[in-house]
Amino acid sequence: MSPALRGLLTRSGAGFVSNGILVIFVLISLFPVYLMFITSLKSQAELISNVFALPHDPKWGNYYLVLIQRGYYKAVINSLIFAGSVTVLTVLLSVLAAFAFAVFDFAGKRTFFVLVLVGLMVSEVSILIPVYNLLKSMNLLNTYVGMILPQIALGLSFGIFLMTTFFREVPRELIDAARLDGCTDWQLLTKIMIPVGLPGINALAVIEFLWAWNSFFLPLVIATKQELMPLSVSVIDFMGRFTFNYELVATTCVIMFVPILILYIFTQRSFRRGVTMGAVK
Amino acid sequence: MIESRGRKSPYLFLAPAIIYLGIWIYYPIAKNFYLSFLGTEGTHGADFRFVGLQNYHQLLSDELFHRALLHNLVWVLLSILVPVVIGLVLAVLLVHKRTRLFYSAIFFLPVTVAPIMAAVVWGWIYNPTFGALNQMLTLIGLDSLAQPWLGDAATALVSVNMIGSWGYYGFCTLIFLAGLQNIDPEIFEAARIDGANALQQFRSITLPLLKPTLTFVLVYTTIGSMKFFDIIYVATKGGPDNSTQIVAVYMFDLFIRQGDVNYAAAMSVVLTAIILAMSLLAIRNMTRKPS
Numbered sequence: 001m002s003p004a005l006r007g008l009l010t011r012s013g014a015g016f017v018s019n020g021i022l023v024i025f026v027l028i029s030l031f032p033v034y035l036m037f038i039t040s041l042k043s044q045a046e047l048i049s050n051v052f053a054l055p056h057d058p059k060w061g062n063y064y065l066v067l068i069q070r071g072y073y074k075a076v077i078n079s080l081i082f083a084g085s086v087t088v089l090t091v092l093l094s095v096l097a098a099f100a101f102a103v104f105d106f107a108g109k110r111t112f113f114v115l116v117l118v119g120l121m122v123s124e125v126s127i128l129i130p131v132y133n134l135l136k137s138m139n140l141l142n143t144y145v146g147m148i149l150p151q152i153a154l155g156l157s158f159g160i161f162l163m164t165t166f167f168r169e170v171p172r173e174l175i176d177a178a179r180l181d182g183c184t185d186w187q188l189l190t191k192i193m194i195p196v197g198l199p200g201i202n203a204l205a206v207i208e209f210l211w212a213w214n215s216f217f218l219p220l221v222i223a224t225k226q227e228l229m230p231l232s233v234s235v236i237d238f239m240g241r242f243t244f245n246y247e248l249v250a251t252t253c254v255i256m257f258v259p260i261l262i263l264y265i266f267t268q269r270s271f272r273r274g275v276t277m278g279a280v281k
Numbered sequence: 282m283i284e285s286r287g288r289k290s291p292y293l294f295l296a297p298a299i300i301y302l303g304i305w306i307y308y309p310i311a312k313n314f315y316l317s318f319l320g321t322e323g324t325h326g327a328d329f330r331f332v333g334l335q336n337y338h339q340l341l342s343d344e345l346f347h348r349a350l351l352h353n354l355v356w357v358l359l360s361i362l363v364p365v366v367i368g369l370v371l372a373v374l375l376v377h378k379r380t381r382l383f384y385s386a387i388f389f390l391p392v393t394v395a396p397i398m399a400a401v402v403w404g405w406i407y408n409p410t411f412g413a414l415n416q417m418l419t420l421i422g423l424d425s426l427a428q429p430w431l432g433d434a435a436t437a438l439v440s441v442n443m444i445g446s447w448g449y450y451g452f453c454t455l456i457f458l459a460g461l462q463n464i465d466p467e468i469f470e471a472a473r474i475d476g477a478n479a480l481q482q483f484r485s486i487t488l489p490l491l492k493p494t495l496t497f498v499l500v501y502t503t504i505g506s507m508k509f510f511d512i513i514y515v516a517t518k519g520g521p522d523n524s525t526q527i528v529a530v531y532m533f534d535l536f537i538r539q540g541d542v543n544y545a546a547a548m549s550v551v552l553t554a555i556i557l558a559m560s561l562l563a564i565r566n567m568t569r570k571p572s
Contacts, residue, residue, distance in 0.1 A: 014479075018374045025371060026387050029451065032402045033390065035413065039405070048411045097298035104291035112295060119306050121560045123508035125529045126553040129316060129536055129546050130309035153305030160298060185290045214395035216511045221537065232397050236515060239401065246405060253398045264393050268386060275389075275452065276459035 036257070039250035047246055062251045066238075072252060074227060075234035078144075079256075082219070082230045083212035085148045086155070090208045091201060093152070094159030099189050101160070102167030103175060119157030124217040127153075132221060142225045150218055155208050162207075165277055166200030167193055203274030206267045213260060231256040310553065317547035329543070336547035346548065349519075349526045356442055356527065357506040364446040365502055368453020373483065375454070376461040385458055388451035396448060400515035403444040407431045431517055434524035441525050444512050453498055460494030461487065500560065507556050528552050 039047070041058040050056070066072045100106070101113060131150045132141075140146030170193060178192050194201065216232040223229050229237060235252045242248050264271060320332035340346055371388060375381040391399070406413045407430035415427035430440040464487070472482050488495075510529040513519060519526035519534070528548060536545035 022371070022374060022384055025367070025450075026384070028447070029387050029391050031413075032399065032406065032447065033394065035406065036398070036402050051411055051413055051416055093298045093301055096294045100291040100294040104294075106288075106291045109291075112299065115299065115307075116302070118557070119302050121504055121556050122306050122310065122553070123556075124510065125508050125532060125549055126313065126556075127306060127309035128533070129542060129549060130312035131305065132536075133312075134309070150305050153302060156298060156302060157306075185294075189294075210393060214397075216395070216397050216514075217533075232395055235401065236397060249401060253401060257394065257398060260393050260395075264390070271389070271393075272455065275455055 033257075036250050036253050039247055040254045042247045044245070044247060059247070062247055063255070066248055066251045067255065070238075070248075072234065072238070072255065075229055075231045076255065078223075078228060078234075079213060079230040079232075081144055082147055082151070083209050085144070086151045086212040087205050087209045089148070090152050090155050090159050091205050093156055094163045094204060095189075095194065095197075095201065097160045098163030098167050099193055101164045102170075103188070103193070116157050116160050119153070120161065122154075122157075124154065128217075128221065131218075135222060141222055142228055144228070147219055147222050147228070147230070150222075151212055151215060154215075154218075155211055159204055159208060162204050162274065162277060163197070163200060166197050166203075169200075170196050199270070199273065200277070202267070203270040203277065206263065206270045207274040209263065210260060213256075313546050313549055313553070316543055317550045318543075320543045332543075336544050337551075339544060340547055340551060345523060345526060345531065346528070348523060349528045349531045352438060352525065352527050353507055355438060356445075356509070357503050359439065359442040360445065360449065360502050360506045361499065363442070364450035365453050365498055367446075367450040368498075369457050371450070371454045372457030372461055373487065375458060381458065385451070385454055388454045390451065391448045392451045394448060396445070396509075396511035397515045399444050399448050400512045403447070404431065404516055407440055432521055434522045437517055437521060437524045441513060441516050444516060445509065449502075453502075456494060456498055457491070460491050464490045503559055504556055507552065507559070 038054055040062055041060065042050070042055045043057070043059050046055055067076075097116070101109065127150070135141050135146045135150070138146075140149070174192060174196065175188065178188050183191065213230075214232060216236075219230050219233045220236075223233055226234075226237065231252075235249070235256060238252050239249045317336050318331060318333060319329045320335055321329060371384075375384055378384070405411075409415060409427075409429035409432065412430075414430065415424075418424055418427045428436065430436050468486055468490075469482060472486055477485070508529060509527075510533065513525055513527055513530050514533070517525045519530045529552070532545050532548045532552070535541045535548065
């Protein structure tokens with residue numbers, strides 16, 4: 001065999017293996033999502049007799065049953081209020097703080113930045129008990145406000161960190177020119193930094209929304225009344241009460257996932273930017 | 282950088298976030314620390330008093346806590362061995378492909394699926410009677426391997442970790458891909474001309490130049506593996522026979538179900554301390570950038 005031919009063979013062999021690996025991981029990535037969708041459209045009888053294939057007779061009525069008859073639409077509204085408020089407030093606080101970090105030089109800057117970074121390491125586990133007691137003493141358990149307030153804190157450090165990275169990318173000349181034109185600090189923020197940094201703000205908003213929408217630990221503890229449960233807690237609550245109605249549990253999962261899927265499809269670039277920016281830059 | 286020593290403007294922009302973190306992050310951490318030194322033992326009812334290190338003493342002899350901590354460490358190892366390695370391999374395979382955006386978008390899809398949802402769906406896949414995994418094994422003639430994946434203490438921890446890995450390798454792929462794209466392709470070109478094969482290129486170019494990205498992913502994975510909760514809580518609640526018990530779930534159970542506030546607080550302090558210690562190195566690396 002000539003060296004050229006052997007080279008060609010090993011190269012196409014390597015290509016075959018690498019494409020094979022990629023295809024296998026495409027299947028692994030998609031299969032559970034596919035399973036969730038098809039299960040949500042099956043009847044009880046079909047759950048065991050037909051696990052992998054599409055349902056013979058799609059039961060769209062499962063959605064009516066879950067959303068309207070079981071009142072699950074309330075959880076959708078709760079999640080929208082919860083995740084929407086958390087996103088808006090987190091972005092607002094992050095933008096203000098990042099503006100200070102990225103543009104100004106001031107005494108104690110390094111210390112403040114370390115304080116913010118410490119927040120990156122802190123999770124629900126570290127704050128659960130005092131936060132629960134604090135909310136209880138303020139009569140905020142089982143309220144929207146009580147769910148929203150601590151959740152913002154969990155994403156805030158990441159938000160400040162990410163926005164600082166984005167604001168640093170704003171060209172220095174632009175900021176200097178604005179100063180020469182007599183911009184106040186506030187005008188500098190609203191007229192220059194926010195418009196120029198808008199792709200970054202979008203990226204942050206998308207990620208914070210995803211986190212809040214999918215979050216479970218704090219809402220589980222704070223929202224114990226069914227009328228206030230967001231989707232994540234509601235899915236598990238539903239599963240506890242309808243243990244063997246897998247098709248209906250799947251329906252609740254799909255209802256929770258579809259808004260995220262739509263968001264993901266339409267904001268690909270923002271997702272990618274938000275996830276990779278903090279890590280690689 | 283705008284010099285503003287003596288001006289209050291930057292502090293005004295910073296204040297809302299810092300005050301906010303103060304109320305909901307720093308104060309709870311300090312309060313937790315304080316609570317961990319209190320206890321009710323020896324007094325009547327809910328009359329809390331200072332008990333010194335008693336709660337920490339109890340942690341030292343609590344075998345379930347030791348097991349839970351060990352499971353967290355196993356989770357760290359598995360999360361590095363499985364999703365991080367898979368993510369690195371997929372990123373290396375994708376970096377010179379024109380279809381990389383398409384593939385990485387699909388690999389990232391599981392990352393957008395809520396952990397609780399992944400736990401629910403994978404619970405069905407692992408189900409011993411109608412689960413897709415056992416059915417698939419039977420289909421390819423490996424039915425001897427079929428078993429109750431989450432119901433057996435021997436396989437439960439690894440099986441649950443696979444749920445977490447499924448929702449994580451796409452994140453690693455995306456990060457590594459971004460890191461690899463930052464490497465100048467001319468370096469690879471030069472290596473190829475010098476006759477370096479793919480493995481040599483990976484060892485002597487890719488890995489060293491990818492080191493900052495690798496460090497970030499390893500630190501991020503370690504922190505995440507110490508504090509995760511959702512998947513275990515939904516899939517196994519720590520069972521069977523405590524084979525998947527982790528610190529977060531154990532602490533949650535102590536606090537919510539048993540109302541053992543001070544002991545739970547001590548546990549939470551230890552976990553927080555471990556995470557902060559592990560992150561110390563990362564903070565040093567990260568704070569070099571601003572200024």
